[in-house]
Amino acid sequence: MRILVVEDDADLRRQLADVLSQSGYAVDLAADGEDGHFLGDTEPYDAVILDLGLPKMDGVSVLKKWRADGKSFPVLILTARDSWSEKVAGFDAGADDYLTKPFITEELLARLRALLRRAAGHSAATLEAGKLVVDTRAARASVNGEPVKLTAHEYRVLSYLMHHMGRVVPRTELVEHIYDQDFDRDSNTIEVFIGRLRRKIGQDRIQTERGLGYRLVVPDIEARVAG
Numbered sequence: 001m002r003i004l005v006v007e008d009d010a011d012l013r014r015q016l017a018d019v020l021s022q023s024g025y026a027v028d029l030a031a032d033g034e035d036g037h038f039l040g041d042t043e044p045y046d047a048v049i050l051d052l053g054l055p056k057m058d059g060v061s062v063l064k065k066w067r068a069d070g071k072s073f074p075v076l077i078l079t080a081r082d083s084w085s086e087k088v089a090g091f092d093a094g095a096d097d098y099l100t101k102p103f104i105t106e107e108l109l110a111r112l113r114a115l116l117r118r119a120a121g122h123s124a125a126t127l128e129a130g131k132l133v134v135d136t137r138a139a140r141a142s143v144n145g146e147p148v149k150l151t152a153h154e155y156r157v158l159s160y161l162m163h164h165m166g167r168v169v170p171r172t173e174l175v176e177h178i179y180d181q182d183f184d185r186d187s188n189t190i191e192v193f194i195g196r197l198r199r200k201i202g203q204d205r206i207q208t209e210r211g212l213g214y215r216l217v218v219p220d221i222e223a224r225v226a227g
């Protein structure tokens with residue numbers, strides 16, 4: 001999952017980048033409204049964290065422009081303390097949730113997970129595909145209750161496929177959602193990640209649809225047992 005953070009406070013921006021990447025997300029950063037608007041306009045984010053008080057273009061204007069252009073990614077706005085009018089303006093512009101500064105990062109992460117789940121049509125914090133379970137709170141996976149050790153990129157690939165379980169995810173889409181903007185993207189490495197994931201979680205959980213992409217499925221044997 002790939003997140004855009006638009007925040008002009010350099011310390012907070014860096015802090016958010018750290019906590020989000022430690023939580024298994026690819027993160028892009030923008031320090032003003034114009035930059036933020038451009039990134040959201042051109043890159044396929046899974047969610048956006050948007051400060052409202054921004055230089056060059058304020059957050060409400062950024063959000064209005066995205067929504068007017070049909071951008072539907074979930075947006076969590078950061079508002080100043082006690083500013084109910086900011087919250088109202090933010091929601092009216094198309095925000096999905098808000099947090100008042102200062103906030104606790106655990107709460108931000110929980111709200112973000114909820115937004116990502118809802119956007120993908122899930123309701124639980126743990127995603128299950130047969131005996132494969134991904135706990136989005138801890139950024140961890142297990143099979144049959146046994147923890148699976150994954151690298152950051154392997155987790156991102158698995159988490160994205162789990163959020164879109166049963167659908168064929170094109171390789172290019174996977175690339176766009178697991179790397180941040182500055183990463184030297186090479187779609188061939190996706191195949192390497194998929195190969196390693198299959199060795200770790202079982203060969204039959206990720207199907208290759210030739211020429212189309214990858215699909216995460218529940219293996220037949222587990223589907224039959226679940227009946």
Ligand code: CA
Binds near residue numbers: 008009052053054
């Ligand atoms: Ca600000």
